Amino acid sequence: MKRIEAVIVGGGPAGMAAALSARQNGLENILILEREEELGGILNQCIHTGFGLHTFGEELTGPEYAARYVEKIEKEKIPFYTGTTVLEIQSEEQSKLKTVTAVNRIQGVFQLQADTVILAMGCRERPRGALNIPGFRPAGIYSAGTAQRLVNREGYLPGREIVILGSGDIGLIMARRMTLEGARVKAVAERLPHPGGLMRNVVQCLEDYDIPLKLNCTVAEIHGRERIEGVTLVQVDGENRPVPGTEEFISCDTLLLSVGLIPENELTAAMGAAMNEKTGGPMVSETLETSVPGVFACGNVLHVHELVDHVSREAEEAGRFAAEWVKKR
Amino acid sequence: MGKEKMRKKEFICIVCPNGCKLTAEVSEESGGSSVNVTGYSCKRGKEYGQTEAVHPVRSVTSTVRVTGGDHPLVPVKTVKEVPKEKIFECMEAIRALSVAAPVHIGQILIRNIAGTGIDLAATGNVKQVQ
Ligand SMILES: Cc1cc2nc3c(=O)[nH]c(=O)nc-3n(C[C@H](O)[C@H](O)[C@H](O)COP(=O)(O)OP(=O)(O)OC[C@H]3O[C@@H](n4cnc5c(N)ncnc54)[C@H](O)[C@@H]3O)c2cc1C
Ligand code: SF4
Numbered sequence: 117m118k119r120i121e122a123v124i125v126g127g128g129p130a131g132m133a134a135a136l137s138a139r140q141n142g143l144e145n146i147l148i149l150e151r152e153e154e155l156g157g158i159l160n161q162c163i164h165t166g167f168g169l170h171t172f173g174e175e176l177t178g179p180e181y182a183a184r185y186v187e188k189i190e191k192e193k194i195p196f197y198t199g200t201t202v203l204e205i206q207s208e209e210q211s212k213l214k215t216v217t218a219v220n221r222i223q224g225v226f227q228l229q230a231d232t233v234i235l236a237m238g239c240r241e242r243p244r245g246a247l248n249i250p251g252f253r254p255a256g257i258y259s260a261g262t263a264q265r266l267v268n269r270e271g272y273l274p275g276r277e278i279v280i281l282g283s284g285d286i287g288l289i290m291a292r293r294m295t296l297e298g299a300r301v302k303a304v305a306e307r308l309p310h311p312g313g314l315m316r317n318v319v320q321c322l323e324d325y326d327i328p329l330k331l332n333c334t335v336a337e338i339h340g341r342e343r344i345e346g347v348t349l350v351q352v353d354g355e356n357r358p359v360p361g362t363e364e365f366i367s368c369d370t371l372l373l374s375v376g377l378i379p380e381n382e383l384t385a386a387m388g389a390a391m392n393e394k395t396g397g398p399m400v401s402e403t404l405e406t407s408v409p410g411v412f413a414c415g416n417v418l419h420v421h422e423l424v425d426h427v428s429r430e431a432e433e434a435g436r437f438a439a440e441w442v443k444k445r
Numbered sequence: 446m447g448k449e450k451m452r453k454k455e456f457i458c459i460v461c462p463n464g465c466k467l468t469a470e471v472s473e474e475s476g477g478s479s480v481n482v483t484g485y486s487c488k489r490g491k492e493y494g495q496t497e498a499v500h501p502v503r504s505v506t507s508t509v510r511v512t513g514g515d516h517p518l519v520p521v522k523t524v525k526e527v528p529k530e531k532i533f534e535c536m537e538a539i540r541a542l543s544v545a546a547p548v549h550i551g552q553i554l555i556r557n558i559a560g561t562g563i564d565l566a567a568t569g570n571v572k573q574v575q
Binding site for chain 2: 160163164165169176177179180183267268269270271293296297314315316318319320324422423
């Protein structure tokens with residue numbers, strides 16, 4: 117089995133910054149494993165500006181921010197396998213070595229032995245099953261992040277008349293994006309009395325385009341059998357109960373759900389790490405080490421970060437702590 | 446001196462996630478206008494307030510179709526902000542465009558987009574495939 121000093125799971129901004137920092141702190145033998153065909157993580161589909169103000173002192177788009185790190189990874193000759201999914205991480209009680217099981221098209225299923233593992237798997241969107249909307253589940257319902265990938269990576273506009281449920285940043289950004297592409301966003305409905313995303317996104321994504329933001333409002337019913345034909349919006353009171361008589365039908369061919377992100381932690385939990393119920397990520401010490409010795413976590417897998425700059429900084433720390441851990445052994 | 450007219454505008458700074466509430470007082474004099482901004486926490490916010498009160502500008506980000514590449518699209522941005530009322534004209538130019546791979550980050554794809562004097566640049570790389 118190939119022995120690696122630090123295996124980094126995930127090649128998004130967290131994984132790349134952690135790898136660079138581990139290298140700077142003396143680790144030669146590093147490997148990044150990334151599920152997608154490219155490094156960069158979620159940044160590759162975040163084509164809007166708003167990244168890197170702290171790290172680079174200028175406002176970059178997501179792909180530009182990612183590209184700067186990819187360049188550094190290539191310059192430092194840090195090896196990475198793309199198209200490679202990590203399936204399992206096991207820790208040896210005695211030796212404290214980790215066995216990482218992964219799969220890709222070239223090697224099939226393979227195993228690596230690692231001194232340390234840095235978890236940088238990011239987060240994913242809450243499943244839509246978590247939404248309790250009565251009615252059928254016709255075609256035309258997407259999570260905002262899926263819509264973002266379709267529009268920005270594949271060039272496919274999911275619909276023409278859109279209603280967005282939830283006012284998280286991805287939903288707000290997608291309201292503008294789809295408007296620019298010629299769709300009509302008829303409403304953004306938010307259950308809470310305040311928007312979920314940043315005010316700057318409410319202003320530049322909704323107000324700039326006269327897209328109505330309906331607060332204290334949710335989807336009561338989804339209409340349509342094959343394809344969605346509309347939704348009924350309803351006002352809710354402080355206890356999240358629908359207020360009778362406030363129902364409003366809005367026709368649409370697409371409903372986007374922007375209902376929040378949760379850390380991607382199947383691997384972490386399966387490894388037996390103690391989890392933090394509040395953040396959805398693993399519990400970590402002040403050195404970002406999980407309850408499994410020698411396994412560190414950083415970025416959105418630990419907790420959902422608002423700014424990528426914070427992700428990069430935290431990941432640098434994790435890389436340094438991992439390097440120190442290896443040297444101490 | 447011509448008579449002074451004051452207009453007060455309140456808006457949120459969109460330059461960074463802090464979202465400071467800005468107040469701009471625009472006084473229109475015969476020779477032009479001067480803007481007094483309050484509420485900002487940094488220089489960028491002050492500059493934003495001055496522009497926003499008189500003539501709002503935004504950067505436009507989108508994607509352009511690519512032929513013969515490892516991706517069907519390349520992300521793009523206007524290298525500087527364009528006047529807000531020109532956004533949809535910029536989008537028309539962006540949608541009409543198709544470029545051949547390879548495309549490099551920073552490559553200018555449209556010069557002087559929609560007559561704004563601003564260029565459109567690629568923000569990602571697309572490799573050529575045989
Ligand atoms: C729509 C949207 C808009 C945003 N806007 C902004 C903004 O304007 N400004 C800003 O600063 N920040 C913004 N952010 C936040 C920022 O992009 C994220 O915080 C940051 O990308 C998180 O980095 P990460 O590396 O932790 O996760 P990710 O970027 O998600 O990377 C995780 C990587 O791990 C890989 N992976 C997962 N599981 C496995 C596995 N089992 N095996 C192998 N690989 C795996 C994934 O494929 C992915 O590439 C935005 C985020 C989103 C989603
Ligand atoms: S004024 Fe400065 S700190 Fe406040 S939102 Fe604008 S850029 Fe951010």
